[in-house]
Amino acid sequence: MNLETSNTSTPSCALVLDCVSYGVNHTDIIKKVSGQFPTGKITALIGPSGAGKTTLLKLCNGLISPIEGEIYIDGKRIEEQSPMSVRRHVGIVLQNSPMVQGTVQDNLALPLQLRGKTLSDEQAIATMDRVGLPSSLLTRDARELSGGQKQKVSIARTLLNQSKILLLDEITASLDPSSRQEIEDLIVKLNETEKITIVWITHNLEQANRIGEYFWVMVDGELREEGNKEDVNASEDEDVKRFVKGVLS
Amino acid sequence: MSWMTLSLTLIFVFIPLLLSKTLNLGLERDTIVAALRSTVQLIAVGFVLKFVFDSEHAVFIMLMVLLMIVAAVQNARHKGKAIKGITWKLFVTFVVIEVLTQTVLLGLHIVPATAQYIISLSGMVIGNSMVLAILFINRFTAEVETHRDESELILSLGGTPKQSINRQLMKSIQASMIPTIESQKTIGLVQLPGMMSGQIIAGADPVQAVQFQLLVVFLLLSTAAMTSVLLGFLSYRSLFTERMQLMKIDVE
Ligand SMILES: Nc1ncnc2c1ncn2[C@@H]1O[C@H](COP(=O)(O)OP(=O)(O)O)[C@@H](O)[C@H]1O
Numbered sequence: 001m002n003l004e005t006s007n008t009s010t011p012s013c014a015l016v017l018d019c020v021s022y023g024v025n026h027t028d029i030i031k032k033v034s035g036q037f038p039t040g041k042i043t044a045l046i047g048p049s050g051a052g053k054t055t056l057l058k059l060c061n062g063l064i065s066p067i068e069g070e071i072y073i074d075g076k077r078i079e080e081q082s083p084m085s086v087r088r089h090v091g092i093v094l095q096n097s098p099m100v101q102g103t104v105q106d107n108l109a110l111p112l113q114l115r116g117k118t119l120s121d122e123q124a125i126a127t128m129d130r131v132g133l134p135s136s137l138l139t140r141d142a143r144e145l146s147g148g149q150k151q152k153v154s155i156a157r158t159l160l161n162q163s164k165i166l167l168l169d170e171i172t173a174s175l176d177p178s179s180r181q182e183i184e185d186l187i188v189k190l191n192e193t194e195k196i197t198i199v200w201i202t203h204n205l206e207q208a209n210r211i212g213e214y215f216w217v218m219v220d221g222e223l224r225e226e227g228n229k230e231d232v233n234a235s236e237d238e239d240v241k242r243f244v245k246g247v248l249s
Numbered sequence: 250m251s252w253m254t255l256s257l258t259l260i261f262v263f264i265p266l267l268l269s270k271t272l273n274l275g276l277e278r279d280t281i282v283a284a285l286r287s288t289v290q291l292i293a294v295g296f297v298l299k300f301v302f303d304s305e306h307a308v309f310i311m312l313m314v315l316l317m318i319v320a321a322v323q324n325a326r327h328k329g330k331a332i333k334g335i336t337w338k339l340f341v342t343f344v345v346i347e348v349l350t351q352t353v354l355l356g357l358h359i360v361p362a363t364a365q366y367i368i369s370l371s372g373m374v375i376g377n378s379m380v381l382a383i384l385f386i387n388r389f390t391a392e393v394e395t396h397r398d399e400s401e402l403i404l405s406l407g408g409t410p411k412q413s414i415n416r417q418l419m420k421s422i423q424a425s426m427i428p429t430i431e432s433q434k435t436i437g438l439v440q441l442p443g444m445m446s447g448q449i450i451a452g453a454d455p456v457q458a459v460q461f462q463l464l465v466v467f468l469l470l471s472t473a474a475m476t477s478v479l480l481g482f483l484s485y486r487s488l489f490t491e492r493m494q495l496m497k498i499d500v501e
């Protein structure tokens with residue numbers, strides 16, 4: 001780990017975790033995690049399933065609170081900000097693409113509706129186009145979409161909140177290769193043109209390799225390695241070595 | 250009816266006992282407890298009521314109503330352990346409904362302000378309110394738990410706690426009111442309401458009994474609506490932490 005050096009070389013970190021722990025019923029899920037997500041970069045968050053990746057993103061979005069430690073968003077303690085503004089500033093695309101009852105358009109309109117605004121038909125069509133979905137789907141029951149279509153609606157929906165930090169939880173897991181490429185392009189473009197900080201959980205190491213500029217490797221609730229590709233490849237940790245197996249190049 | 254003849258009605262307790270035993274329903278204990286409790290409670294209430302009616306004193310009437318409310322709270326609160334502060338929330342709900350309904354009934358001189366009327370009607374209002382409260386709590390906690398994903402999604406997008414469970418709240422309010430509305434649609438056709446039957450047996454004029462029953466029907470419709478809405482709006486916030494996170498609910 002090179003916490004100290006990266007702390008001084010990147011003074012602005014969109015998200016900083018300081019000794020964060022979380023657990024349910026005396027079971028530790030996140031264990032004293034300290035680390036950061038650099039501003040304006042895409043961080044690939046990898047690790048075996050059950051490592052606590054999803055839980056970590058929920059902590060950053062404020063859906064749950066640490067039982068110990070602090071999380072800082074742009075240098076400000078999360079607990080000092082209103083949960084609602086944290087959740088809009090640090091948007092999350094949840095792992096299983098949950099849909100509220102209603103049509104695809106209802107689901108897309110949700111972020112605006114929650115603020116008492118409405119989504120115009122033109123906006124809805126443009127948003128669908130952005131994630132590569134035909135506008136004919138807008139009137140369909142959202143719960144009857146395929147897994148891949150739901151994932152795209154879910155991404156589009158979160159993007160409508162115009163968050164400065166985006167947390168993505170395995171958002172391309174049910175997509176075919178060409179759709180996956182479209183989404184990767186979309187996120188990379190968002191990151192480049194709008195300087196949005198991205199934290200992207202993926203179980204696909206090739207994807208991590210393609211999109212990641214910075215890496216977190218979590219195993220068993222712990223942050224075992226953090227840094228660029230070289231840092232991860234040079235890791236001394238046996239679990240990290242076994243998990244990465246030289247895929248990052 | 251003499252106490253002797255009444256004891257003959259124990260036949261109606263033995264029938265379910267016998268059935269439960271032969272069919273292995275395992276309801277013997279509960280049946281005996283139910284029969285014993287209803288006997289003791291009703292006889293006690295009979296004597297208390299006689300005393301209160303004879304004295305016709307406002308303090309005794311209020312004490313009696315308070316006792317009913319406390320008993321109703323006691324009964325319903327076990328179902329709502331998941332909701333913090335359920336005891337006082339139920340108490341507030343029952344008190345508000347009791348005060349509102351009595352204000353209308355007595356204020357507009359719909360019924361005379363005597364112990365007989367106040368206590369009987371309060372009993373029906375509070376009893377019904379209690380059943381509604383239990384129905385509502387059961388449904389609400391189950392709805393929230395089943396649709397956890399949706400609530401979490403709405404919260405994650407920056408929604409308020411209210412927005413995140415609004416659908417579940419409305420659904421539960423609606424569902425808990427349906428039995429009351431439905432049973433009143435068939436009233437008089439399928440079954441004569443217990444109170445009306447009682448009055449008729451006691452020799453009252455059937456038309457008078459019907460008038461009074463109609464009053465009760467309308468009263469209970471109002472009670473049903475108010476119970477679910479009041480309790481719903483008092484309770485939903487306590488399912489969330491102060492950081493607006495939906496807590497885990499232990500549904501029994
Ligand atoms: N609410 C919860 N209650 C109990 N256990 C949980 C809860 N959330 C997560 N866990 C457990 O925590 C561990 C990490 O889960 P998760 O963060 O989903 O891992 P990942 O996303 O890396 O696969 C798992 O063992 C999971 O069963």
Ligand SMILES: [Mg+2]
Nearest residue numbers: 053054055095
């Ligand atoms: Mg996960």
